Amino acid sequence: VFEDIPAIVEMYRQTVRAVNAKDYMTEQIKVWADGAVNYPRWEKAIKDQFFVLAEIDGKLAGFSSIAIDGYLDFMYVNKDHQRCGVATALLAEIENKAREQKNAEIYSHVSKTAKGFFEKMGYDHIKDIQDLYKGVLFINALMVKKI
Numbered sequence: 001v002f003e004d005i006p007a008i009v010e011m012y013r014q015t016v017r018a019v020n021a022k023d024y025m026t027e028q029i030k031v032w033a034d035g036a037v038n039y040p041r042w043e044k045a046i047k048d049q050f051f052v053l054a055e056i057d058g059k060l061a062g063f064s065s066i067a068i069d070g071y072l073d074f075m076y077v078n079k080d081h082q083r084c085g086v087a088t089a090l091l092a093e094i095e096n097k098a099r100e101q102k103n104a105e106i107y108s109h110v111s112k113t114a115k116g117f118f119e120k121m122g123y124d125h126i127k128d129i130q131d132l133y134k135g136v137l138f139i140n141a142l143m144v145k146k147i
Contacts, residue, residue, distance in 0.1 A: 005046075009039075023112040024113075056084075060078060066098060070106050071108065095145075105144050107143065108142075110142075124145065
């Protein structure tokens with residue numbers, strides 16, 4: 001999967017700019033998208049977490065990851081494959097891994113853009129949280145699902 005990092009970074013950046021842009025200010029999108037170019041962060045996530053990729057016709061369609069403690073770190077779907085079942089398939093893999101890891105729950109800091117999807121998938125909105133990233137404030141939703 002390490003060899004997939006350039007494709008992951010590019011897909012992440014395109015998705016944030018195209019899909020998340022409707023819910024966030026320009027400054028937030030810039031910081032968020034530019035933050036993807038952090039190869040050590042990707043390498044650590046891939047090494048330390050269960051990291052799963054989805055492909056359609058040989059092209060990266062999405063990716064997701066879960067840490068050993070049940071923290072769902074990444075859930076991104078390619079801008080060209082929104083609303084096609086990719087996130088649902090990825091989440092099924094993540095939830096299976098959570099059961100295998102014997103996690104009592106899955107929790108995540110979810111963007112405004114993704115909140116509705118997680119609610120549909122049985123996740124509860126616990127509270128809004130303030131995440132400061134590179135000096136820019138993001139209001140995310142702490143979402144939890146009991147396993």
